[in-house]
Amino acid sequence: MANEVLKVEHLEKYYQKKHVLHDINFSISKGEVITLLGPSGSGKSTLIRCLNGLEDFRNGEITFENKKVVPSEKNWQQLRQKIGMVFQSYDLFPNLTVLDNIMLGPTKVQKRNVDEVKKEVDELLKKVDLLDYKDAYPRQLSGGQKQRIAIVRALALHPEFMLFDEVTASLDPEMVRGVLNIIQDLADQDDMTMIIVTHEMNFAQQIADRVLFLKDGSILEDTPGKKFFKDPTTDQAKEFLQSMDF
Amino acid sequence: MSWEIIKQSLPMFQQGFVLTLYLSLVGIIGSAIVGIICSLVQYFKVPILDKILQVYIEISKNTPLLVQLFFLYYAFPAMGIKLSAQLCGIIGLIFLGGSYMAAGFSGGFNGVSKKQVESGKAIGLSNWQLARYVVFPQGFALSIPALAANIIFLIKETSIFTVIAIPELTNTALDLIGLYYNSNEYLFVLVVAYAIILIPLSIILTLLERRVRYGTFGN
Numbered sequence: 001m002a003n004e005v006l007k008v009e010h011l012e013k014y015y016q017k018k019h020v021l022h023d024i025n026f027s028i029s030k031g032e033v034i035t036l037l038g039p040s041g042s043g044k045s046t047l048i049r050c051l052n053g054l055e056d057f058r059n060g061e062i063t064f065e066n067k068k069v070v071p072s073e074k075n076w077q078q079l080r081q082k083i084g085m086v087f088q089s090y091d092l093f094p095n096l097t098v099l100d101n102i103m104l105g106p107t108k109v110q111k112r113n114v115d116e117v118k119k120e121v122d123e124l125l126k127k128v129d130l131l132d133y134k135d136a137y138p139r140q141l142s143g144g145q146k147q148r149i150a151i152v153r154a155l156a157l158h159p160e161f162m163l164f165d166e167v168t169a170s171l172d173p174e175m176v177r178g179v180l181n182i183i184q185d186l187a188d189q190d191d192m193t194m195i196i197v198t199h200e201m202n203f204a205q206q207i208a209d210r211v212l213f214l215k216d217g218s219i220l221e222d223t224p225g226k227k228f229f230k231d232p233t234t235d236q237a238k239e240f241l242q243s244m245d246f
Numbered sequence: 247m248s249w250e251i252i253k254q255s256l257p258m259f260q261q262g263f264v265l266t267l268y269l270s271l272v273g274i275i276g277s278a279i280v281g282i283i284c285s286l287v288q289y290f291k292v293p294i295l296d297k298i299l300q301v302y303i304e305i306s307k308n309t310p311l312l313v314q315l316f317f318l319y320y321a322f323p324a325m326g327i328k329l330s331a332q333l334c335g336i337i338g339l340i341f342l343g344g345s346y347m348a349a350g351f352s353g354g355f356n357g358v359s360k361k362q363v364e365s366g367k368a369i370g371l372s373n374w375q376l377a378r379y380v381v382f383p384q385g386f387a388l389s390i391p392a393l394a395a396n397i398i399f400l401i402k403e404t405s406i407f408t409v410i411a412i413p414e415l416t417n418t419a420l421d422l423i424g425l426y427y428n429s430n431e432y433l434f435v436l437v438v439a440y441a442i443i444l445i446p447l448s449i450i451l452t453l454l455e456r457r458v459r460y461g462t463f464g465n
Contacts, residue, residue, distance in 0.1 A: 054364055073373075081370040091365035095383045095462045104379060105369035139464030150365075157369060 003030040004066070005161055005193045006051065011060030013046060013217075020046055022218045024060065028195065028210075030160075033187045035204040035225070036197045038214035039240060044197045047214065048163045051195070052076065052083045065160075081109060084159035088166040090146040092138040098125075098149050099134045105157045117156070124152045128182055144175025151182055162186065164196040176200065183207070201246040205229045213237045251431045255422055259435050262418030267443065269332070269414060270401040273339030277400060278393070280340060281347020288348070289355045289381065290373055299348075306345035311406050314338045319410045335407040339400060346396045354389025355381050387462035394451035398444055405440075415439050 006028050013021035021043050028034055036044045049055040051062065053076030062069040064079060092101050099121065106117040125131040128148040138146055147167055154162065164183060168176045180203050186192050187207050198204050204211070208225030213232070220234050229246070232238050284299045306314075318334040329337070358381050366380045408417035419436040423429045 052368060054367065077367075077370055077372055080368055085368040087361065087365060087368075089361055091361045093362065093366070093380055093384075094464060095387075096379070104371070108375055108379070109370040109372075137464060153369060 004028070005030050005032075005064070007063040008051070009061045009063070011047075011050060011057050011062070013043070013050060013055065013057045020217050021050070021057070022216075024219060026212060026219060026222055028193055030193055031190050032193055033207055033209045034195045034212055035208040035210075036195055036212050036214060037204060037228075037240070039243075042214045043217040044214050045165050048085075048165055048195055048197055051163060052080055052085050054085075081105070081157050082159055083161045083163065084154035084157060085163040085165065086147070086150050086154050086167050088169045090138075090143070090150040092146055092150055092153070094138050097135050097137055098130070098141070101138070101149065102153045102156050105153065110157065121152070121156055124155060127185075128152055129178075142175065143171045144178050147171060147175070147179050148182060151179070155186075160191070160193060162192065162194045164194065164198070166197050166199065168198065168200060199244070201229075201241070201244050205246075213240070215240075247430050247434065248428070251426075251428045252435055255428075255432060255435060258418055258422065259415065259439060262413055262415040263439055263443075265412070266401070266404050266414040266439075269335055269339065269404050269407065269412070270443075272336050273343055273404070274397055274400055276336065276340035277343025277347045277396070280344030281349075281351050284344065284348035285351035285355055286377060286382075288352060290377070303345040303348055306341055307349075311338060311342045311403050312409060314341055315406065315410050331407075331410045331412050334410055335404070335412050339403060342403065343396065343400045346399065347393065350389045350392035350396050351385065353392050354385035354387070356385075357388040358384045384462055387458045390451075390455040390458055394448070394455060397451065398448060401443060401447075402440070 004027050008024055008026055011021060011024040012019070024047060026034075036048065038044050046055055050057050053071060053073070056071060062071070064083070069075060069079065092098075093104075096104070099118075102121050102124075103114070103117055106112045106120075107114050122131060122134075125134055128151070130145060130148055130152075133141060133145065133149075138149070141149065151167075167183070168179050171179065180200065183194075183196065184203075184207060187194060196204070196207065205225065208228070211221065211223050211225050211228035212219050213221035213223070213228065213234070213236070215236050221228065221232060221237050223233065228237070229241070232241060284303060287295050287299055315334060315338045318329060318338050319331065322329060322334075362380055362384065363376060366376045371379065404414055405416035407414050408420055411417065413421070415436060419432045422432045426432075
């Protein structure tokens, strides 16, 4: 595929002797949004953490923008500027202000001009309604606000590919919508490619071009979003959707 | 106990007091530098260097300062390296303190959560940048209680310098006792002198710990 952003082939992951990912194969093309669904412990987080080098893997190959990734720490350091990731627990740096949290990547890693980045960050903060909190410390923010900042922090690097790892799972219910809206806005941009791990089924249905259904470390379904939620192929997926009251 | 004797001895104690402060300060700063280097090397598992420093740490931690000083003061000259008593004292204190400070810093660095490190990596930070902006500032705040204990420990350890005749506080007191036999008075002054250094310092360090912790983590 010409505009394929990422391809994963025969990826296997072990924790010591435990085999947690079995022969993972899929690819994602530019602008596509994949949601990664499956029961707890099925390996969803482990899988997306492999995609930006936070987990190593034993066998298999990852190709990013038509180049085979040699999985060394140096290489991943470079790639992580293009592959943004947002975590469940936000993980803003408590010792830095909101602005410094966001500026760190663009100015120190990418060595971009400080004033230009500042201007751009102002714009991004405006978009997520948090411009007033620019000089605040993370401890002064609510969970939802922190998560929105964490998303801005990742976006400030101009990534081409975003990974979201259960980003609403530790938020109070009233905070969830705001964060999901930001992700939805991103998905609506044609060139943003994303993989989203989530337990918000309605959101997943709304946003997914494709669903990967993972169980016990294997991809059981790789289906267009519409089909998956109406008519999943496997019994395991049917069961899963029922268990999620969907 | 005679206040007259105490009063007469004060100028000499004053010199010892200043020397104890000076040696402690140099020793603490030196130890902290050695400790930071060792702990960062170990944190990032720099190959070879981390093994070498581990050997140093084990020797430093597991030999008494007294023996280290004797070695510097008596064995080094036999090998052709002659150092002044004060220099021996400072080197010995840094040799000992370096490993204690390394342990203190390491405790702090290792206390920085894995998630913080991962979220730093996720925005492309290199190891050095991670250390500078995330691990070091947060780890430092976490290590302050251990560092504070080390600072107090090292100041007290300077009393051992008396064995190589450095005229710091303890040496001053023992000298005076040898000369005039007024042990009650001189030991009293000695205790008070250490208390004057250590009690306020201990209080300041506790306050500092709270401040830095709040500044870093907000609790």
